[in-house]
Amino acid sequence: MADSQRLELFVLRDAQGPILYAPLGRRMARLNEPAARLALAYAQDPSVAEDLDADGRVVIDALRERGFYERVEPPHAREAFRPVQVTLFPTNNCNLRCRYCYAFGGEGGGNGEPLVRMDLACAQRAIDLIARNACERAAQGEDIHNFLVSIHGNGEPFCAYDLVREIVWYGQDVAEELDMPVVFNAATNGVLNDEQLDFVIANFGSINVSFDGLQRFQDANRPGPDGRGTFGAVDRTLRRLAESPVGLGIRTTVTAQMVDAMAEIVAFVAERYPGLEQLHLEPVWECGRCKTSDCAMPDAGVFTRRYLEARQVAEERGLRLVFSGARQDVLSDCFCKVSSGSFTVTPTGDVTACYEVSYASDPRSERYFFGRYDPQRADFVFDQAKLAALGRLNVRNMPFCDDCFCRWHCAGDCAAKVLDGIEPEQHGGSVRCEITRALTLDQIQRKLAWKAPGEGEAHDVP
Numbered sequence: 175m176a177d178s179q180r181l182e183l184f185v186l187r188d189a190q191g192p193i194l195y196a197p198l199g200r201r202m203a204r205l206n207e208p209a210a211r212l213a214l215a216y217a218q219d220p221s222v223a224e225d226l227d228a229d230g231r232v233v234i235d236a237l238r239e240r241g242f243y244e245r246v247e248p249p250h251a252r253e254a255f256r257p258v259q260v261t262l263f264p265t266n267n268c269n270l271r272c273r274y275c276y277a278f279g280g281e282g283g284g285n286g287e288p289l290v291r292m293d294l295a296c297a298q299r300a301i302d303l304i305a306r307n308a309c310e311r312a313a314q315g316e317d318i319h320n321f322l323v324s325i326h327g328n329g330e331p332f333c334a335y336d337l338v339r340e341i342v343w344y345g346q347d348v349a350e351e352l353d354m355p356v357v358f359n360a361a362t363n364g365v366l367n368d369e370q371l372d373f374v375i376a377n378f379g380s381i382n383v384s385f386d387g388l389q390r391f392q393d394a395n396r397p398g399p400d401g402r403g404t405f406g407a408v409d410r411t412l413r414r415l416a417e418s419p420v421g422l423g424i425r426t427t428v429t430a431q432m433v434d435a436m437a438e439i440v441a442f443v444a445e446r447y448p449g450l451e452q453l454h455l456e457p458v459w460e461c462g463r464c465k466t467s468d469c470a471m472p473d474a475g476v477f478t479r480r481y482l483e484a485r486q487v488a489e490e491r492g493l494r495l496v497f498s499g500a501r502q503d504v505l506s507d508c509f510c511k512v513s514s515g516s517f518t519v520t521p522t523g524d525v526t527a528c529y530e531v532s533y534a535s536d537p538r539s540e541r542y543f544f545g546r547y548d549p550q551r552a553d554f555v556f557d558q559a560k561l562a563a564l565g566r567l568n569v570r571n572m573p574f575c576d577d578c579f580c581r582w583h584c585a586g587d588c589a590a591k592v593l594d595g596i597e598p599e600q601h602g603g604s605v606r607c608e609i610t611r612a613l614t615l616d617q618i619q620r621k622l623a624w625k626a627p628g629e630g631e632a633h634d635v636p
């Protein structure tokens with residue numbers, strides 16, 4: 175059946191009984207067992223209504239009135255490649271040696287590649303390109319009010335601080351010249367000196383700091399090249415950022431050794447960094463340097479239980495908790511921008527669609543590298559055939575996800591993780607599916623609990 179004709183209706187179950195869930199229409203309701211069976215039977219064959227008794231008709235009428243049987247067009251997140259956002263990796267050098275680093279930061283990707291810095295001209299042309307697109311698209315009536323420069327890395331971007339500074343100054347000049355605002359954000363390990371911190375606070379809209387939450391984990395998992403702990407340095411950064419106007423997020427990578435302390439981590443960071451906007455808790459994925467250390471992915475069931483405990487603690491403290499796969503509020507056919515050609519430039523000037531694939535020696539680069547900076551032409555060249563192929567990395571091409579109620583939320587999960595060496599049609603899920611489904615169900619349960627009947631999308635149906 176074509177996607178546009180699909181009526182997607184699921185019966186989920188928890189301790190209170192069945193929940194009827196229509197993800198595309200964003201409808202949810204608690205029902206009793208016979209009503210849930212009837213709701214599904216009617217979805218499959220509306221002619222069952224002809225033989226219903228009065229009670230059955232009341233159920234179907236109530237569900238119809240509340241939109242459960244409306245056919246909703248599934249989302250199409252892909253768009254023509256005309257980016258107004260670029261992610262720049264200024265360097266693959268790093269001042270830390272995290273034991274689970276996917277990119278072997280500071281060690282050339284683990285493949286003996288050299289430590290390099292991006293050419294300033296490459297960064298400048300990338301900014302020119304997105305700024306120009308932003309102006310043109312805004313002039314054509316699109317709802318675009320700025321261009322966005324993200325500073326990230328397959329290393330620590332602030333190890334190339336003078337380059338980052340030049341990039342920011344250039345972006346600001348272009349913004350002024352074109353009368354189109356620029357927004358900067360960054361991801362960092364947080365080992366920054368005073369000058370760097372002042373610069374971030376003065377110029378960046380938001381910053382995400384990778385930090386393992388408690389001293390014992392941070393020092394063990396995210397040491398410097400000399401093996402020394404980095405908790406003190408990152409804690410200092412976080413305290414300053416938390417007091418500044420910069421939007422602050424923390425990303426904590428959870429290993430099997432840390433999983434039981436998730437609630438403790440939440441309580442600690444919420445209290446110590448009161449300006450913190452969100453804490454992203456992500457189970458480590460066993461790749462990169464993780465394979466050479468004893469960092470292991472936590473058991474999915476244990477991670478889920480501990481996450482739910484931690485969520486309780488976070489809620490009490492007004493802190494938003496995030497796990498990337500569970501996003502009931504999102505409707506999309508792609509997990510990230512990988513399938514519409516996310517414009518990410520590596521230190522060597524290669525353009526990759528995926529943050530985690532940043533070296534030409536990585537076999538996955540065949541799929542994700544779709545362009546490069548050409549210094550002779552002083553411009554970027556893009557491979558349109560590669561871009562078209564990337565467009566296939568979406569959940570419509572993943573039959574494994576067809577019957578999953580998270581299909582249009584999780585959208586098949588992170589391609590770098592679940593499609594390593596395979597085509598989307600071969601996607602067979604991963605241990606993350608269990609976490610994603612459990613935490614998405616939790617989001618639905620909470621919405622049902624928040625809203626009284628008639629107050630929005632969540633209802634109790636007789």
Ligand code: SF4
Nearest residue numbers: 268272275279329363
């Ligand atoms: S700070 Fe980031 S790039 Fe550096 S080693 Fe740690 S995870 Fe890798």
Ligand code: SF4
Nearest residue numbers: 510528529588589590
């Ligand atoms: S595919 Fe995964 S790793 Fe790559 S950019 Fe998307 S979310 Fe990140």
Ligand code: SF4
Nearest residue numbers: 575578581584586607
């Ligand atoms: S089957 Fe797994 S990867 Fe696919 S949508 Fe569901 S949770 Fe996500």
